[in-house]
Amino acid sequence: MGQAHQFWIPDLFGYMVVFLRFAGVISLMPGLSESYVNPQVRLWLAFTLALIATPLVSNLPPFPDQPGMFVGILVSEYCIGLFLGMIMRIMLSALDVAGAMIGFQMNLSNAFAEGVASSQQVALPGVFLGVIAVVLMFVMDLHAIILRGLLNSYNIFPAGLSLDFTAFSGDVSQILLDILQQSFILAIQIASPVIIVTLLIFFGGGVINRLVPQIQIFFVLQPLQIFIGFFALFATLHVLMPHFMSAFTNSLITFFHITV
Structure with a gap:
């Protein structure tokens, strides 16, 4: 049992590193992180994408000797994924802000619905613009650019070396x-x-x-x-x-x- 334990954890460590970064991004990615999307769908999507992307990432860290480093690398990878997803969220929140300005000018500032970018109650024009933006994201294949960006993110934030956030x-x-x-x-x-x-x-x-x-x-x-x-x-x-x-x-x- 001990030999099996030593076998599968080091072999799966690279996959776990990629999976947690992808899971962090998908948990905040516009169009996939909304409340009406089943969390199991997001989980299986991150699982599948990480399975495909792991062989494409060349600079994965080796299996650490210390348990603290093992946990720290996994936590930092998930935090980096959240940061990358937050970048997209901030850009999409421009539509919520624009919708609030438009609603105020049109006397619709008190008409609210759940927004796409923030998942909070926002003005109706912001909801309308957000839905259009999410549809256009998938129509224009921006999700493919996002996936390419995730692979390139390992050149910006190398896996395993990101534990020192002060850097x-x-x-x-x-x-x-x-x-x-x-x-x-x-x-x-x-x-x-x-x-x-x-x-x-x-x-x-x-x-x-x-x-x-x-x-x-x-x-x-x-x-x-x-x-x-x-x-x-x-x-x-x-x-x-x-x-x-x-x-x-x-x-x-x-x-x-x-x-x-």
Whole structure:
């Protein structure tokens, strides 16, 4: 029994390292980490992908002699996977922020549903944009780019050498700041058509209210504000979503150093 124990643990150690990183990414990956996806599906997907990817990873660490190093490497691999999945989550959260801005401008800020990026209650426009983005991710084969990025991640965060998190603390902080900046700028760009149109409505309503103060113009403009907001959103959707998907793809390619 002891000989069998010594046989299978070192042989499976490389697979366990790859599996935990893939499991961490899939647990936060957009489209797969939502509450309506069965956790067993995510588990088996990580199991299968790790089984395929393990022979492709060339710099796997050897089996450690100390139990503490064994546990530490496995925990650090799962944490790196969570970090990589969080990068994608932050980029996708731009749609939640844009949806909140759009909902506020259209008087829909109190209408909530479960968002795709955060799995929290977000404004309805954010849910709508998030669903479109997840569908486009699989239609445009971005999941293949994500899988290639996971394989390249072993060149950025080598397995087994990532136990010293202080060595990467500066890089990780800079990466998070850059991704947050890109995400917020992207949210403003996506929400800008509706913001501009509704500001023009408010300006026109203010002028009319000064000319005809007897009319409660802002109550009259509320239905028009919602209608024009939806019209501006749908009229620019064919430009906004390709722009978001292009920015999302470029962020993945830049971060994972993928050669297209």
